[in-house]
Amino acid sequence: MAHVILRDLPLEQAIYGQDSPLLVARGGFDLVPSHIDLAETDGRREPGFDVALREALEVARERYDFIVLDAPPNLGMLTVMGLAAADEVIIPVRTEPYDSMGVGLILGTISKVQRRLNPALRLSGILPTQFGARKSVDREVLEHLAAVMAGKAPVLEPVQASAAFGHAARNGRIALEASPSSAAAVYGRLAAALVTGSALPYANLVPQPVEA
Ligand SMILES: Nc1ncnc2c1ncn2[C@@H]1O[C@H](COP(=O)(O)OP(=O)(O)OP(=O)(O)O)[C@@H](O)[C@H]1O
Ligand SMILES: [Mg+2]
CATH class of the missing domain: 3.40.50.300 (P-loop containing nucleotide triphosphate hydrolases)
Structure with a gap:
């Protein structure tokens, strides 16, 4: 490149x-x-x-x-x-307080690009990653993301934190291929939805934003 x-x-x-x-x-x-x-x-x-x-x-x-x-x-x-x-953008965000604070900045950049360079650009969703469902901070961050994104774009089904990604990377493999039933499965569902043009898998822990 x-x-x-x-x-x-x-x-x-x-x-x-x-x-x-x-x-x-x-x-x-x-x-x-x-x-x-x-x-x-x-x-x-x-x-x-x-x-x-x-x-x-x-x-x-x-x-x-x-x-x-x-x-x-x-x-x-x-x-x-x-x-x-x-044509469309998905924003992966770690469910960490500081990472999620950056989402407002990227949303600002996206609207400038839409206005000045690429009016056809679609924001398809925020993808929370390295999510710990049992960690209260992570759940709070997810709720915060849903509040920030309300009416703008959906918060997608989170990718759970998992050793499967590190193991796969270490072995030069694709996580979804190496352990299909691990947390990587979310990426399979996401890819399938993108390829077929159907609704992307949404996070179900939080109320979903109403489409504008
Ligand atoms: N869901 C997850 N659970 C645990 N570890 C993960 C998960 N997703 C990614 N990782 C680990 O985090 C590291 C970074 O992952 P990745 O390259 O996808 O992130 P990135 O934000 O694109 O990083 P970069 O800034 O280098 O582009 C890798 O070592 C990967 O194994
Ligand atoms: Mg990267």
């Missing part, structure tokens, strides 16, 4: 396809990996730079059913580029 965004390499030349020895994961997807050089993105001055990713992805749009963009955990240029290029 660093070559695509910073050095105008055509996206096709950055794709690791299923035939690539570098792509170890099985499954029907190709990958364009990140690189630490992407850190340069924040310092770059260039006309229309915030839509450079959207422009680069144009060729891939009709070639793939879905394109998933993973944004960094900050509100820098790469996140704005991702929002400018996307």
